[in-house]
Amino acid sequence: MDLRDLKINLKALRDGLTKLSFDLDDTYFASFEADEVRGGCVHVDIDITRVKEDFFSIEVHEKGNVVISCDICLDSMNQSIEVKEHLDITFGDKTSEEDSLIVVNDKNGIFDFTWILYELLVLDIPIRHVHAKGECNPVMVKKLEEYSSVCNDKKTDRSIDPRWESLLKLKK
Missing domain, CATH: 1.20.5 (Single alpha-helices involved in coiled-coils or other helix-helix interfaces)
Structure with a gap:
């Protein structure tokens, strides 16, 4: 997967609904220095609705499996993930992320979904992740x-x- 595909020029989007789909694979997860997720295969659907000229309502749906380490034996294990999240994006002078309102610099109007998709996945991983009984090393x-x-x-x-x-x- 080319990470540049996750940089969306919001200013170029037409009014109404824009649907985007991506498949996050091992190369996507390898691009992060964090070692929480070792790999995976996750399908992402992003629905961007341009509500006003400078305001966007976004629905993110991520579903698939990620590879993480077992808390007991430290071997890799698959964890199923399903995330549904709503975000609002607006343009402003300074870029910021507060709760579900994200402010994107109005000069370029480009929003990079790379980190936020990863963050949403990691937040959906259970605190304790272990293999099913009898499957540990x-x-x-x-x-x-x-x-x-x-x-x-x-x-x-x-x-x-x-x-x-x-x-x-x-x-x-």
């Missing part, structure tokens, strides 16, 4: 269990620090 799960049991053994075998023990006696 068995070698990693075994290592985790091994280290967890070692930590638990250390906690139970550890006696109270003598300084604390003396303070506890004073408390009684």
Whole structure:
């Protein structure tokens, strides 16, 4: 995917509805330094309605799968994603993004959807993402269990620090 396709000249759009469709692939996700999403295949539909000469109402619909890491075994896993979002864009002197109102510089009138599409996808990823039961990397799960049991053994075998023990006696 060519990221230049996601730069839309709003000034060139006619009144009424303009429909755009894109397919985000691994090259799109590789263009970001963030490592939250490793890849994926997501279809994007963007409906841009020119309400006034300088005001646009935008509906974004993203649906597909992204590749992220499992919180338990750190292997890659597919996560299904579906995002529906409404945005409003207007022209102004300074570019800004506040809630759902985006102000685009009125000199060039170009809005780059690249980052906002990525941001919407990442916000839709669940906080905890793990493989289905039994699908985690068995070698990693075994290592985790091994280290967890070692930590638990250390906690139970550890006696109270003598300084604390003396303070506890004073408390009684």
